[in-house]
Amino acid sequence: MTEDDVTYTDVKFNRPRAEDEAPGAEVVYSNVTMPRTKHPVCSKCAIDAQQAGQGIRSKVTTERVVLLVIIGILVVTIIALAVKINSKPKMDTASSTPTCPSCPKPPEAKNLTCLKCEAGWEQHGGNCYYFSTSKSSWTDSRRSCTDLGSDLVKIDSREEQAFLLGRVRDLMKDNEDRFWIGLTDSKEEGKWLWVDGSALDQSLSFWNQTQPDNNSPAHSPEADCVRMGKKGKKGGSDDLKSWFDTSCKYPQKSICEKTAKLSSCV
Template structure:
């Protein structure tokens, strides 16, 4: 007879354990059970394929002390952080409220000061400043000159021959300050000596101011050396030309004072120490970008004097005016012994006025 096979998917067998064993019975599950049966012999062959033994783990677990300590520490830290944030919030809130109160008070004070302007303080009479000759006692009487009137005869010196000042009139606009609203002063008239309140550039008689310098155009002719000595007597020196603007100013003034094309003016430039090395009176070298030589100049020639005389000094001036930049090129070298007019220059000083 043919063999018949029967397959079961899952079959559970329970195995009993003796009573002295405390563990519970163990269940064993088999994945497949195959039973073969032959009809003639009726022998049963059982093929059992064991799937796996399932052991139930011990569901009771215990927490270690170290883990418990860590958890408690984290909880404490979180609680401390939360309390710190709450305290910080409360402190900032109080500070903000205090600041708002101060701002409100400041606004209130400002509005009150605007609504009710304060009157100016009462004027006080000025007192005389202390001078070296003032007495050391506590007197407050004004100092008056005590020297006797002069008994010397009137001066018989000749009148000054200096040319009148050629300073241009002031071009400052008139003051536009509003009239004062202060009450009239009740102080007695002051007997103190006047004090200096403003300082301006002085323009002495015979000198012309340009920029920060004063210029004196000496129309008396003399050699280059004597002309420089005359400038020194006036507290100055022969002019040093530092800019194109200064050259424009000087050539315009010189042209007005020249009688002919040879009526030129000495300037403070020379190469008497070393031929071809042009120096100003302060020892500085000539800046070639600020040189205003005429065409073919310098040529180291002096036709009006002997051949031995070298042209070591510089004069400037052009009577004719053609227009353009050529009018500025007005420097000529010639013998230092040639008599010429001259230009003196010195720094303008500050003067004090009431």
Template sequence: MQNQREGQRSPQREWHWWFSVSCWQLLSSSFDKIRANKELENLKHHKMKCESNLTETLSKIKSCSTVQPTCPGPKVINDPCYKCEEGWEQHGGKCYYFSIRKSSWEQSRDECRAKGGDLVKIDSREEQTFLERRLKDVMNEAEDKFWIGLTDSAVEGRWVWADGSSLNESLKFWNRNEPDNWNGTNGTHPGGENCARMGEKGGAKDLKCWFDAFCSKPHRSICEKAGVKGQIKKVCD
């Protein structure tokens, strides 16, 4: 009798099982649909935002293209643009020539004049900075210094530039204990050291790299002349 009852219940249990499975599948399908709808809404929102950004960008591009034709045509204006001859270096509107040949101070000055310039006159701390840093690159060793246009040959202790102007007391870059007007070993140079040279291979503290030396000593030199002022074209300045 018990086996007969269990046989009668089996179809009912099977039906309940299939019903449960069907309900679960239906619920899962509903959840998937809800999730898909939410993702679709997010995509639509993202699409609308992209379209809005694109419209704004195109509007800016159109605005630029309509403004550009109203700009004035190319015009030539005087601009602080300077040119130097080949072999010369431009800085601050001036041209500098760092010689390879070693000569006395006077010979070096003649060579600079022949090139249309003169031995350099240092007018500012900025110019001294440029030259001091540049010489660190071109000097071969400690004594490979360069003549500058400074001398006290006319009056001992009164340092003047090659153009005749006096040395500015606020723009002196003498190395420590310089100028010392050394007369040489056993006084072999009674006239002393009357010409200025500059340069420190390893760099100078506070730019102080001027030294007095015998004017007859062979050294390289720095020539200087004004740069040729040019013009530059500017569009829609």
């Protein structure tokens, strides 16, 4: 049997009955083979079908590419968000400061240093000052300052002079209640030197009017040491001019000075 033949079985056909046959008899034919007519396939239909199949495959491929691109974008976005979240500095709940290695560490209070003075001393700038209320000679006053690790004050600026004069005014009881400073011409008359051996800068001298006059309240033949202090109202061009020369033996209060020390700010 060829591939184009179709076999039908148990096919019944009615035929005219013969005179000698019994009524109702049927004749059965088996294995009846009938040729099947081939229907020609048009070339245009085949081309259309092929193009339709290719269109479907192309459409499926395009959709797949778009889907893959969207998935890739989502993956990249998720990774970027994860990196951003993980890169944020972690905060210490105790100190509320970043713990990331690149963040600068906050200064530790124990490592901070400040300029400080001992009890009884007053700080101004980088120096400490002690205003002694006991009266003694210039030499004895200087010795007392030395015992305290200091010396009689040396005035280096108008600002320092203004600070000292303001404090002295508050401590003076009368106009003669003045304070020794570390200036003298005891080695050579008229050559004024500070206790550290440096010469007086005339642009930073604050002599009162008519001073120095080489006179002293005790009528001493020599007035080789300098005291400061002036009562009265503040203001005026001569306000800071409050130096007076007098005898080094005349008892006066004194001002000691030393450098402030570095210590912990805590």
